[in-house]
Amino acid sequence: MLISCKECNAQISTKAKTCPSCGADRTPIEWKVFVAGMDIFLGLFFGVLFLMALFYFMRFL
Numbered sequence: 001m002l003i004s005c006k007e008c009n010a011q012i013s014t015k016a017k018t019c020p021s022c023g024a025d026r027t028p029i030e031w032k033v034f035v036a037g038m039d040i041f042l043g044l045f046f047g048v049l050f051l052m053a054l055f056y057f058m059r060f061l
């Protein structure tokens, strides 16, 4: 089955992991949204963790 590339509209196989014409990857948009969401979640998680650790150690200063 052929689909059109989101980047360059070339006809590419659904089996192709990347577009042979422009090299864009065909990662499903849902997966990209999920990864972006996880990035933000992990960023916030470790940000809060870091701040908590910072406040915890500041009590000893």
Ligand SMILES: [Zn+2]
Binding pocket: 005, 006, 007, 008, 009, 010, 019, 020, 021, 022, 023, 024
């Ligand atoms: Zn392309």
